[in-house]
Amino acid sequence: MSLPRSPRLDRLPGYPLADVPRLRRELRAAGVDVIDLGAGDADLAPPPAAVAALREAVGDPAHSRYPFQLGLPAFREAVAGFMARRFGVEVDPFQEVLPLIGSKEGIAHLAQALLGPGDVAVLPDPGYQAYRGGVILADAEPHLVPLRPENEFRIPLDGFDPATESRIRMLVLNYPNNPTTAEAPLEYFESAVESCRRWGGALVHDHAYSEVTFDGYRPPSVLQVEGARDVAIEFHSLSKTFNMTGWRLGWAVGNAELVAALSRLKTFVDTGVFLAVQAAGVAALADDDGWVRGNVEIFRERRDAAVEAFREAGFEVRVPRATMYLWIPVPGGEASEAFARRALVDEGVVVLPGAALGTGGEGFFRIALTSPPERLVDAARRLGRVAASR
Numbered sequence: 001m002s003l004p005r006s007p008r009l010d011r012l013p014g015y016p017l018a019d020v021p022r023l024r025r026e027l028r029a030a031g032v033d034v035i036d037l038g039a040g041d042a043d044l045a046p047p048p049a050a051v052a053a054l055r056e057a058v059g060d061p062a063h064s065r066y067p068f069q070l071g072l073p074a075f076r077e078a079v080a081g082f083m084a085r086r087f088g089v090e091v092d093p094f095q096e097v098l099p100l101i102g103s104k105e106g107i108a109h110l111a112q113a114l115l116g117p118g119d120v121a122v123l124p125d126p127g128y129q130a131y132r133g134g135v136i137l138a139d140a141e142p143h144l145v146p147l148r149p150e151n152e153f154r155i156p157l158d159g160f161d162p163a164t165e166s167r168i169r170m171l172v173l174n175y176p177n178n179p180t181t182a183e184a185p186l187e188y189f190e191s192a193v194e195s196c197r198r199w200g201g202a203l204v205h206d207h208a209y210s211e212v213t214f215d216g217y218r219p220p221s222v223l224q225v226e227g228a229r230d231v232a233i234e235f236h237s238l239s240k241t242f243n244m245t246g247w248r249l250g251w252a253v254g255n256a257e258l259v260a261a262l263s264r265l266k267t268f269v270d271t272g273v274f275l276a277v278q279a280a281g282v283a284a285l286a287d288d289d290g291w292v293r294g295n296v297e298i299f300r301e302r303r304d305a306a307v308e309a310f311r312e313a314g315f316e317v318r319v320p321r322a323t324m325y326l327w328i329p330v331p332g333g334e335a336s337e338a339f340a341r342r343a344l345v346d347e348g349v350v351v352l353p354g355a356a357l358g359t360g361g362e363g364f365f366r367i368a369l370t371s372p373p374e375r376l377v378d379a380a381r382r383l384g385r386v387a388a389s390r
């Protein structure tokens, strides 16, 4: 007997790090002190104000009811307040904002709401898996553009062949970028808005790392570009900003038609984010600057310790001004997957091989700053031994 299976499922790429939990468990069971720098999942606590707000909100039976796509009006208003305070962007909380069960589902669902067979989505390679997954599940065509150091890890917005260009209906950008840690200035977003206008495509900006920034750097929102709201939608997340990955809370903001399309699709697949979690989100966003700056300072200390230790261990490292990652060339031309496997098996360090996020990531590996400085230093030494032992 053969059970049904969608061909779309078979077109999905392998999910990175899928076998790492098993390997890590086996190594730990064998007594190895594993340092896991694989996933961008902070080891630190969420804001106490959010925890207290969740506790209180859970006690209110009204919060146990279906949230629907409207969700908690106060959360929409808190989002609008954040967008105004942080970026100087005024949005209508009810037409231009949508609460999400983490930004990942929103990003993947948006492709399914907007695209169909024959449509092309221009995506960064390497890039967050939900971009490609969403486009494939929409039966549309991902057009992967390598992010390379010589282009400052940006997607060149020209040079597409005409047959592809005429079918572009979506451009996905992500700055500050995971995994390359690259930045993009507002002028780049201006060109992207202009290109999307020309193509008749939606500009999707993933801003998951907007607040995880150092040395005074404040990345812009794509919505700061004049006229961006004609074509753009931006995704935000409480996951990285507030160490709330497991709470599953984010939002989409931007063009009302795009927001409505996403909301309509989601009406058929989910019933919204637990209202108590949205209440906690209101509390987190109320103190977006004070608490966030303190939290980011912890990541800055880790970044500095890690950059120094990796350089001492012989790696070539750029100092990122944003994200919780270092994006490091694999020494000696070894394939990134092979290096990552040796790192885990020989030295008990989990890193993300660049190729796991797309072939454009080959030649690099990523570490997440999700351990205290002394562990990052230890990991750098161990990885130095891995590099030297080939």
Ligand SMILES: Cc1ncc(COP(=O)(O)O)c(C=O)c1O
Binding pocket: 040, 101, 102, 103, 104, 105, 128, 174, 178, 206, 208, 236, 237, 238, 239, 245, 249, 250
């Ligand atoms: C670039 C990027 N976008 C989006 C997300 C998804 O975040 P969440 O679904 O937790 O909001 C992540 C998480 O790792 C990410 O790295």
